[in-house]
Amino acid sequence: xxxxxxxxxxxxxxxLALSACGKERQLDQTGPRPTLPERQETxxxxxxxxxxxxxxxxxxxxxxxxxxxxxATGLDVPRQMLVLPNGDVLVSEGLGGGAPKLRPKxxxxxxxxxLGKSGSKGGNRVTLLRDADGDGRAELRSVxxxxxxxxxxxxxxxxDLYVANQGALLRFPYRAGQMKIDAPGEEVxxxxxxxxxxxxxxxxxSADGTKLYVGIGSNSNxxxxxxxxxxxxxxxxxxxxxxxxxxxxxxxxxxxTALAINPATQSxxxxxxxxxxxGAQLVPDYLTSVRPGAFYGWPYSYxxxxxxxxxxxxxxEMVRKAxxxxxxxxxxxxxxxxxxxxGGGFGGEYSDGAFIGEHGSWNRRDLAGYKVVWxxxxxxxxxxxxxxxxxxFIDAEGKARGRPxxxxxxxxxxxxxxxxxxxxxxxxxxxxxxxxxx
Amino acid sequence: MPLxxxxxxxxxxxxxxxxxxxxxxxxxxxxxLLADITYLNSSEMxxxxxAAWLNAGALVFGGLVLLWGLVSAARGRMSWAxxxxxxxxxxxxxxxxxxxxxxxxxxxxMTGLVLSIVSAVAVLIAGWLGFSTLGMGxxx
Numbered sequence: 194x195x196x197x198x199x200x201x202x203x204x205x206x207x208x209l210a211l212s213a214c215g216k217e218r219q220l221d222q223t224g225p226r227p228t229l230p231e232r233q234e235t236x237x238x239x240x241x242x243x244x245x246x247x248x249x250x251x252x253x254x255x256x257x258x259x260x261x262x263x264x265a266t267g268l269d270v271p272r273q274m275l276v277l278p279n280g281d282v283l284v285s286e287g288l289g290g291g292a293p294k295l296r297p298k299x300x301x302x303x304x305x306x307x308l309g310k311s312g313s314k315g316g317n318r319v320t321l322l323r324d325a326d327g328d329g330r331a332e333l334r335s336v337x338x339x340x341x342x343x344x345x346x347x348x349x350x351x352x353d354l355y356v357a358n359q360g361a362l363l364r365f366p367y368r369a370g371q372m373k374i375d376a377p378g379e380e381v382x383x384x385x386x387x388x389x390x391x392x393x394x395x396x397x398x399s400a401d402g403t404k405l406y407v408g409i410g411s412n413s414n415x416x417x418x419x420x421x422x423x424x425x426x427x428x429x430x431x432x433x434x435x436x437x438x439x440x441x442x443x444x445x446x447x448x449x450t451a452l453a454i455n456p457a458t459q460s461x462x463x464x465x466x467x468x469x470x471x472g473a474q475l476v477p478d479y480l481t482s483v484r485p486g487a488f489y490g491w492p493y494s495y496x497x498x499x500x501x502x503x504x505x506x507x508x509x510e511m512v513r514k515a516x517x518x519x520x521x522x523x524x525x526x527x528x529x530x531x532x533x534x535x536g537g538g539f540g541g542e543y544s545d546g547a548f549i550g551e552h553g554s555w556n557r558r559d560l561a562g563y564k565v566v567w568x569x570x571x572x573x574x575x576x577x578x579x580x581x582x583x584x585x586f587i588d589a590e591g592k593a594r595g596r597p598x599x600x601x602x603x604x605x606x607x608x609x610x611x612x613x614x615x616x617x618x619x620x621x622x623x624x625x626x627x628x629x630x631x
Numbered sequence: 632m633p634l635x636x637x638x639x640x641x642x643x644x645x646x647x648x649x650x651x652x653x654x655x656x657x658x659x660x661x662x663x664l665l666a667d668i669t670y671l672n673s674s675e676m677x678x679x680x681x682a683a684w685l686n687a688g689a690l691v692f693g694g695l696v697l698l699w700g701l702v703s704a705a706r707g708r709m710s711w712a713x714x715x716x717x718x719x720x721x722x723x724x725x726x727x728x729x730x731x732x733x734x735x736x737x738x739x740x741m742t743g744l745v746l747s748i749v750s751a752v753a754v755l756i757a758g759w760l761g762f763s764t765l766g767m768g769x770x771x
Contacts, residue, residue, distance in 0.1 A: 234737050236729035296683040298732035317689075417734040419676040470734060503735030505674045 222477045223579050227521035229496060233472035234503075239558050242309040246592035249615050253595065254585035255622050259539075264621040269316030271612040271619055272393070273451070273599035274532070275347035280603070282322040282331070282610060284619055288315030289343025289392030295418065298402050299373055306555055309593065311615050317341045319356060322619065323370055324584045327606065329621050335372040339367060346396025347451070348405060350434065357394035357407055359384030362432065369555035385409050385425045388419065393529075397452040398434070401457035404431040406442060406483075408449030408463060415468045415503050416492040423622070427491045429463065429483055443483045445515060447491040451531035451599065456481065457545070457573035463526035464549055465518065468497060473557035474524045475613030480531070480549065480568060480575065482519035489516035520575045523628065525554035526562030527599045530612070534570075536604030539624055546570040548582060548609060550597035565585050565597050581610055583622065634675050643708045644764045649699050655692030656720065656750075657758040659685045663727075664747040667688070679738045682747070683731040697721050700757075713760045715769050720753035 220228040240372035255261045268286055275283040294300050319338040322331035338344075338356065346357035354367040356378065363378030384394050384407060391410025398405050411427040412418055429449055431442040446468040455462050461483040468491070476495040488499065488511065492504045497517035500507065522528050530550025538544045546569040551562030565583035568575050586595045595613035602609050609622040633660035645653065663685035670678035700714035731738045 234733060236726065236733075296675075296680045296681070296731070297687045297728070301732075413734075415677055415734050417738070503733070503737045505736035 196392065198504070212537075220474050222474060222523045223521050225520055225575070226429055227477045227496070228498065229378060229476075230472060230474050232475060234470065235472075238470045238556055239473045240305065240555055241558050241560060242305060242555055243553065243560055243563065243587060243591060243593035244308060245311060245615055246588055246590070246594055248594045248618070251585065251594065253583045253611075255583055257453075259622050260329070260625040261620055261622045264318075264324060264619045265334060266616070266618045268320060268511075268617045268619065269318075270311065270614050271320075271346050271598065271617060272446045272614060273347055273395070274601045274610050274612055274619065275349060276603040276610070277349060277367075277369075280324070281370075282601075282603075282619065283323075283337060283354075284320045284322065284413050284612060285341075285344040285347055285356065286311070286316030286318055286320060287341065287343040287345065287359075289345075290389050291386035291392075291566050292412065292418070294391040299531060302345075309553075309555065309596075311617065313617070315343065317343065318558055319344055319347070319429045323372075324621075329623065333372070336389045337372065338374050338378070340453060341378075341535055343392055344392040346407065348396050348398045350398045350402040350405075350424065353434075355381070355396060355398070355400075355405060357384065357396040359389055359392040359394060360384055360396070362396070362405065362407060368554060381434075382430075382432050382439055384430075388412060388418075388422065391426075391448045393448075393450055395450055395452045395463070397461070399461070400454050403434055406461055407432060407439075408446075408452050410448035410450070410466075411491060413431070413492075414470065415501055417503070423492075429461070431611075433467075443484055443487045443489065445488040445491045445493075445511075446483070447485075447489075450529045451550075452483075453531045453547070455531050455547075455570075455573055456533055457570065462531065462533075462547075464522070464531045465489070466527055466529075467524075468492070468501065469525070469556045471495075472524075473559070477521035477524050478526050478528045479518040479549070480520045480522055480528070486518070487516050488514045489518060496521075517580055520568065522549060522551070522566070524559055525556045527552040527554060528562075528564070530600035532600040532602045532609070534602055534604075538602065538604070539607060542569070543567065546575075546600065548600040549579070550600040550611060552596050552598060553586070553593065560587055560591070563593060563596065565600055566607075580607075583620070586613075642705075644714060644766070645761055646699075649696065649703075650762065650765065652692050652699065653761050654722075655691040656696065656717075656754045659689035659692070660724065660747070660750040660754045663689065664744075664751040667744055667747045670739050671744065674736075676735070679731065682739065682762070683728070686724055686727055686731060686747070686750075689750070689754075690721065690728060693717065693721050693724060700761075709764075710729065710760065713757055716749075716753045716757035716760070720750045720757060723749040724745040 321337040323333035343359035395408030553563035554561040563586040566579040596615040599612040666682035697717040703709040
């Protein structure tokens, strides 16, 4: 055997490792019954990272009849937003996590994913934006609350402003028009914080304001950090606003990244990020009504009772309990934002439904997500396929100009707000004719 | 490996640094195999993590000793069987590193166990060949 032989064997190994990189057949993976292909566990998962590129003079594309402006730029990793009664917009800025790197893969995967991020550490604050003259650009900006710890979810009930840090739910007193809160936050409840593989704590208040719902993501992709760290993870907590007591409202819900109340039914809905490394087209991320007491399968199964063989020991009795979610958004789109239309929305085809911010994929060769989609609703249920609404986040060279996160609709000013945590911008979309336009 | 031509000169003893490098994969690949077996018996993820690091460390030192072995064989100071065994060990170990990067049970399973056995057996034989030269006069 000569060196050539070793070279040939190495080439076979490389070919094996790269076998994941072939073209993928496009499947219909949106709507209530997505097509689920066979699992494909490869030596190297299919990957593509969109490297960051600035917007320059470009702006995201919106359908004709709409106009988009940057409400604010130069933020520090804007995530979720809240429109206050007086029209001020709050933006949580932060980046959490810090789960230890347990094996060589964690070191390498962390580096690869960092290539698609802005590199900022996150503001750890809530910023207030005020656009009093309605020109689509905030002329006043102030740090409403500083010194937070990776804030994400925001909610206002009466004069109580709630901020979900990565490790605690805090309450602040808020007066209309206030631009800075100096009062220290009062801890309503601690939130599961170690080690925070998925750190974002989504938050919303029930329609009657008596309960708060907090989304708590899993501490791993599929239990590979051991099940001990998954206690009280991949769950949605219901917290009693008066007492701070909590109960598990739903479980097995891998990473519920945004929560919102459906205005038609007043029930809780969530967008959820599903597991990776079962192939480019598994598992679809989803939008679902959150049924109290329901178990959504993680980590034992996906989309109902499709068993995930990576979990050992397996739990058939849990797989039997698992229910399928309502509506698939596509595999690896990374839905991070959910905003229901209220007050008649934009009117016309955009009267009843929800906007969803899709941060974008890493675990497939063709980029998925990187846009804001519209899901039409009828009678409180999704009625039709998702429609692209804000696009252009990927430029002609395949680089990412931005990555959408939170989406919020302001019914009084007929404006859709989109947080973009790569370009550190909040975008504002209004009909180019009508109340929100100038 | 009788297929390969016999050494053109008398076999030589391993250089002390060569022997030191060889000691790492000789210890680490069998240790990774034991960690894998323990994971498969316990479903305790940390054993799979241990195996992944042991395998990675064995690859680093094993790669160096493989290069050294190739040079020594090319210079006729060692049998080709030695670098060929090290190559089998290293390639199985590399595939196994990717395999161990999968999550949960898929990080080991039957394939991971077989790859660990291949690397461990190959390095133990290579180690036998390598270390048995230590009593000889010259250094390879």
